[in-house]
Amino acid sequence: MSSNTSTPPPSGPTEAVPSTTFGPVFIGNIINWFLLGTLAVQLYIYANSAQSRKDPIWARLLICCVFLVDFAQSIIVTQEAWYRAVEIWGKTELLSSKIPWSGALISLLDGIVAWMVQSFYAWRIWTLTRGAWVRSLPILIELLSIMQFAASLAGTIGILNADGSTNSLEHIQSSIDTWLAGSFANDMIIAACMIALLYQARSRTVWVQSQSLYDRLIINTLQTGLITAVVAGVDLFLWEHYPAQYFHLTAAIILGKLYSNAFISTINGRVFREYKSNSQQSSSAGNSSGATDMGVQVHIAQQRERRIDAQTLAPPDRRKFAVDRQSPTAWKARPSSDDDSQVYELSALSKANQEESRNDANANAV
Secondary structure, eight states, X not given: OOOOTTSOOXXXXXXXXXXXXXXXXXXXXXXXXXXXXXXXXXXXXXXXXXXXXXXOHHHHHHHHHHHHHHHHHHHHHHHHHHIIIIITXXXXXXXXXXXXXXXXXXXXXXXHHHHHHHHHHHHHHHHHOOSTTTTHHHHHHHHHHHHHHHHHHHXXXXXXXXXXXXXXGGXXXXXXXXXXXXXXXXXXXXXXXXXXXXXXXXXXXXXXXXXXXXXXXXXXXXXXXXXXXXXXXXXXXXXXXXXXXXXXXXXXXXXXXXXXXXXXXXXXXXXXXXXXXXXHHHHHHHOTTSOHHHHHHHHHHHHHHHHHHHTTTSOXXXXXXXXXXXXXXXXXXXXXXXXXXXXXXXXXXXXXXXXXXXXXXXXXXX
């Protein structure tokens, strides 16, 4: 009699339940590949944008490295799903007693991606801050990033040294706790720092378009920064309360993809803002009834948005712009302590010119 290979594996009271051991890996793998697709689309948008050619070489290499590590992570997670669904079919006891080498690498790859992304934000905050005590925050962010990466590496080594035995989880629990808690705390600090810096810059500007841009950047920071912190916190909670059910693996599998997607979407935000700015410029140029001052104001607003976006990958330029009193469109560089001094001066100059024009008209009428 031939054996029926479609018969489900036997179950017993002492055996693992596939729905709680393989199920989280299966769900996480599906979401993981979906997020890889969105990451590939974002990489394509970045590679074909004019902004990518303006970015420094290290920034482009960082983006490529993040994508390559996440692509390798997707393949490794798929191997773990194959191992649990195919290689150990009919051996449900191995679901709760054996961790494949691919499963051991999940924390390491997530830690690498988190380290690269958080280091970028630490550098970005460093370039946007001035005070010595404020610059201690990006140093703290970088130290926490290195700590969570080292903890993820220690967890991977601990599992591999134990030949994938689940008994090793008791010995590496502190490493996993440090990895997840470090990622969670760092994401919260980064989000708080970026929001504080953007809000401070918004409070100094007098230009409505700049205020709207800062509002969009703050919302984007909330959306991209807090989602990784929430998932890391959920992963930590499930790991602490349901370690035997492997529920935490779903969050652990997609955590790296969330970091990379949030990172590249932040970079690509400049592309869409540049496109919108160019569209507004074309509309402004096509409106022949618009005043000259309005055209100059639109030009200044667009220049302001480009400088704000340029701070994403380059330190802010110390050279500020002023307007020549004799020519509103003639620009000359000079140092300035106010980020929006050129906007304020332009606005004041525009009002002064309008007042002078009215006075001249009244004088001629008299």
